[in-house]
Amino acid sequence: MLRINKDSRLPLYYQLSDAIAEKIESGEWGAHTKLPSERELCDIYGVSRATVRQAMQELEINGYIYKVQGKGTFVNPKKIKQDLLKFYSFTEEMKKLGKTPSSSVIDFSVVKCNEKVAKKMRLKPGDPVYQFTRLRLADNEPMMLETTYIPCHRFPGITREMLEARPLYDILTEEHKARLTMAEEIFTPVLVRKNEAELLQYMAQSPGMMIERLTYEEDAIIEYTKGIARGDKFEYRVVLK
């Protein structure tokens, strides 16, 4: 059990955090398992209370564990493994996992696109675009926060009510016969900002994945989305040949 090496150049809290992460990753401690108390961990690993606290803090930030006031510390469910092989939608992916997806439209407007968005979408600055922000939930738990731009000229008549009622890609492909021929996604690790964290019910300054997506219909870009996904909920997998 004891795997903390006091002669290692690695700090003790770092070794302890790795040892516990290993138990969680290997499945030895499954989802929602209650962890030993701080005092018990001190005894088990022969380290100080301060070391245990620091390790716990790191495990919490990196999404391995969660705390319940007055109840203790528990193992988080495994992250959702999102395969980056073919086009995917949040709605479809969550359904495949047996979760109920939903979206809350936080704001919706038609705006003249600014230079940055115009450049990304190969539009002219000033061209009208829908701009909307959606909080994406699975089983009512916030997972991602996304701001999307869609060109009005290709998709006339989209309303906030439509987005609240149906998945975006259904509206694009069924109502407007869009052909989603290709998408490009860019992944960057970021810290979640305070107002994003509030919506995501997540700790501010925790790690998040920023994902920028451009969706193509032949040569035209019909969607630009900039989103942030909770770092404790997802991991992303690619296969390289």
Next chain:
Amino acid sequence: MLRINKDSRLPLYYQLSDAIAEKIESGEWGAHTKLPSERELCDIYGVSRATVRQAMQELEINGYIYKVQGKGTFVNPKKIKQDLLKFYSFTEEMKKLGKTPSSSVIDFSVVKCNEKVAKKMRLKPGDPVYQFTRLRLADNEPMMLETTYIPCHRFPGITREMLEARPLYDILTEEHKARLTMAEEIFTPVLVRKNEAELLQYMAQSPGMMIERLTYEEDAIIEYTKGIARGDKFEYRVVLK
């Protein structure tokens, strides 16, 4: 110029940070451009010094800007866009960009693999593996920190000196005729830990990308690497069909 909206539900620092990020992303402010001083930014955008400081801090954490003591604040070069389409090596990618790659082998040993590594690599716990940690640099600047496991039985005779002299994949494919048939990578956003940050010459608690790689030779796993890349240096791109 003035694009800060005091009636917005978005905090001022957040709007200011976005406005400056936009100038940097659009290329209006190029790499190593000196930013206006804090006082000038207050005047330009009509916000308080505290707001400017908060925005600057966020831009620094997210890798847009860097500070030089006594000189001011400057725009970071654009992140390296790593395409996740086919098998890539750090050495080759840096050369393609005209940078000089190098690696510093921080430690090297032959160990009996533990349960976690055995499970990942489809080995038996206790099987001997090389375990080594390398700091990967480009033009002498630290970019990534990687710990790699390689099965000894398939690749006898690897030494620390070899790794210091040649790229790992050259050793595997040339000396040992390995066929790298496929690789699988998993991306997770994390916070860089203090001792990792010291080696990476990066701020602790800044965003980093954790990348786990499994490299296959047919059905056998011949490499498992767990690395962390500086969040201010790389972004990762996938194309979905």
